Amino acid sequence: MKKIFFILLFLNLNCFNVFSVEPDVFVQSTVNRASEILTKNISQEEKINMLKKIAKDTVDIKGVGFYSLGSARKNLNNEQKIQYLKLFENYFLKSFSSRLSEYTNPEIDVISKNVLSENYTIVNSILKGTSERPEVKIDWRIYTKEQDNPLIRDLIIEGLSLARTQKEEFASILNSNDGNIESLFKTLEEFSAK
DSSP: HHHHHHHHHHHHHHHHOOOOOHHHHHHHHHHHHHHHHHHHSSSHHHHHHHHHHHHHHBOOOOHHHHHHHGGGGGGGHHHHHHHHHHHHHHHHHHHHHOOOOOOOTEEEEEEEEOOOOSEEEEEEEEEOSSSOOOOOOEEEEOOOOSSOOOEEEEETTEEEEEEHHHHHHHHHHHHHHHTOHHHHHHHHHHHHHO
């Protein structure tokens, strides 16, 4: 019953987009949607496409992308920013959906939330352990500037920020190539083309 309530609530909010959405309800409904897809008897490709749709609806891909670029963002002209965001979105969606599609039934329970400011809330959750994997603590950094459209900005898994890790990886690529943004563009293109 609880799962049905969250799905209906999420569908209502997406259809009318006029109500305030509590970050913890938003996270639980998002993970319920993903879990439903992962338990379906459909092809891996279909699961990946459906998961990409969820990511586009719920993740601030542009915000994560610019954060991941770090200070290098300041050196880009408008054309390069547009190119980067397109490449990053393809990279992010492929990385996110292919990793998540490997799970067969990720049961995630939201346990609490911590309002940091008007713009950010941390939602704490637990990925339930199974015989194949231990319990995992996952914190969700939710951008709440638009209360009717919260977005995921980061996942902190057992204390490790995925956005920060991504930023460090991109900085390493740029540092290894004398700050040449084209090297990062090439890396993103190659990953997305695999």
